[in-house]
Amino acid sequence: MPDQNKSQKQTRKQDPDLATIVRTTQGSYRVIVGRDVVDGLGLELRKTGQEGRAFLIADEVLFPGPVRRAQEALERGGYETHVLALEIGESNKNLATLEVVCSWLADRRAERGDVVVAMGGGVTGDLVGFVAATWLRGVAVVHVPTSLTAMVDSSIGGKTGVNLPQGKNLLGAFHQPKLVLQDVGHLETLPPREMAAGWAEAVKHGLILDADLLDMFERLAPQMIALEGDGPVEAIRRSVAIKGEIVSADEFETGDRRVLLNYGHTIAHAIETVSGYGEYLHGEAVAIGMMAAAGIATRLGMIDSELVERQRRVLESYNLPTQASNLDAEAIIDATKSDKKSRGGTIRWVLLEGPGQATTRRDVPDDVVLEAVQAVLD
Ligand SMILES: NC(=O)c1ccc[n+]([C@@H]2O[C@H](COP(=O)([O-])OP(=O)(O)OC[C@H]3O[C@@H](n4cnc5c(N)ncnc54)[C@H](O)[C@@H]3O)[C@@H](O)[C@H]2O)c1
Ligand SMILES: [Zn+2]
Numbered sequence: 013m014p015d016q017n018k019s020q021k022q023t024r025k026q027d028p029d030l031a032t033i034v035r036t037t038q039g040s041y042r043v044i045v046g047r048d049v050v051d052g053l054g055l056e057l058r059k060t061g062q063e064g065r066a067f068l069i070a071d072e073v074l075f076p077g078p079v080r081r082a083q084e085a086l087e088r089g090g091y092e093t094h095v096l097a098l099e100i101g102e103s104n105k106n107l108a109t110l111e112v113v114c115s116w117l118a119d120r121r122a123e124r125g126d127v128v129v130a131m132g133g134g135v136t137g138d139l140v141g142f143v144a145a146t147w148l149r150g151v152a153v154v155h156v157p158t159s160l161t162a163m164v165d166s167s168i169g170g171k172t173g174v175n176l177p178q179g180k181n182l183l184g185a186f187h188q189p190k191l192v193l194q195d196v197g198h199l200e201t202l203p204p205r206e207m208a209a210g211w212a213e214a215v216k217h218g219l220i221l222d223a224d225l226l227d228m229f230e231r232l233a234p235q236m237i238a239l240e241g242d243g244p245v246e247a248i249r250r251s252v253a254i255k256g257e258i259v260s261a262d263e264f265e266t267g268d269r270r271v272l273l274n275y276g277h278t279i280a281h282a283i284e285t286v287s288g289y290g291e292y293l294h295g296e297a298v299a300i301g302m303m304a305a306a307g308i309a310t311r312l313g314m315i316d317s318e319l320v321e322r323q324r325r326v327l328e329s330y331n332l333p334t335q336a337s338n339l340d341a342e343a344i345i346d347a348t349k350s351d352k353k354s355r356g357g358t359i360r361w362v363l364l365e366g367p368g369q370a371t372t373r374r375d376v377p378d379d380v381v382l383e384a385v386q387a388v389l390d
Contacts, residue, residue, distance in 0.1 A: 054089015160210020
């Protein structure tokens with residue numbers, strides 16, 4: 013979409029923190045990425061035309077400092093603001109926590125014209141986003157993602173949901189936010205393993221669609237990891253812009269575009285299933301899954317081994333694993349097949365044709381997959 017890119021570049025000149033504008037059937041929204049941008053939360057929200065009160069729901073790890081700062085910013089924008097701290101993680105991304113949040117909104121008589129602000133990692137964003145999608149049949153939501161995974165991935169695109177005992181994200185809705193505001197300063201307290209997992213998804217965006225971004229990740233790894241200088245902010249902005257562009261082009265994952273984000277994910281999901289959730293962080297499993305996918309692509313003659321090694325080096329420079337231990341290749345293949353069965357049809361593999369160039373293939377022979385999986389197991 014060259015026209016859109018051009019107009020986005022022009023807008024960026026006047027509005028340097030703007031990473032992208034996501035265009036969806038539920039409206040367009042700005043994604044702002046920078047340092048100290050949280051102080052502009054209320055004023056940015058006002059610009060969207062949003063009125064009413066603000067219900068700020070945040071991961072308790074962000075108390076008191078970052079949440080108070082966000083609350084003050086909302087109040088400066090003229091919003092009466094109520095705050096709820098949630099003790100939240102993957103294990104309570106569930107109906108019980110949903111009920112806690114909804115009861116809190118009910119006690120405060122939150123109305124249709126009010127706005128819910130989700131502040132935290134992807135778990136908070138998914139759960140609070142789902143509350144917003146269903147509270148009074150839908151109220152406005154703003155995302156203030158504070159983990160790298162939430163910044164480059166879950167806060168953009170409108171997917172919300174909670175887990176059931178039977179499986180992850182079984183209950184959910186598409187509910188696009190009014191605004192996404194990402195303050196890179198929030199990442200300073202994120203544990204290093206969570207940072208690395210987020211970098212996996214960001215590097216993935218470079219691998220599938222943006223060779224320049226991939227170069228940047230290679231060149232600036234030490235600065236990125238230390239969050240020094242402008243490099244990290246620029247890389248997160250570009251990674252966010254890629255996700256935003258894909259969502260704008262294929263909002264409901266019905267076309268050929270959004271599926272590219274699943275690079276590495278077929279094997280990643282199988283690794284997560286076989287190893288039991290918790291052994292690998294999702295981003296770590298994605299790093300190993302991307303190595304398996306690269307192994308498939310070389311075996312099919314789509315890329316040379318030099319690109320596979322380049323991918324390995326960049327992932328390792330972000331402290332990500334590229335091999336898995338103590339797992340059985342057959343069990344992983346079985347898990348990809350049961351995933352396939354539940355979706356119907358054949359597996360649609362996302363594979364690279366070159367740096368920054370991904371495509372999909374359905375005709376990958378079983379023995380090629382087996383060899384590529386064996387190659388990423390110790
Ligand atoms: N909606 C989507 O499109 C989408 C995409 C990818 C992932 N997800 C979902 O996102 C979730 C994973 O996201 P996540 O990795 O952010 O998980 P998370 O929300 O559990 O955050 C990871 C950890 O970091 C902590 N944390 C968050 N921000 C912090 C900060 N600034 N400082 C210190 N600690 C902080 C959290 O308390 C948690 O312990 C999963 O539930 C996944 O299903 C959704
Ligand atoms: Zn992922």
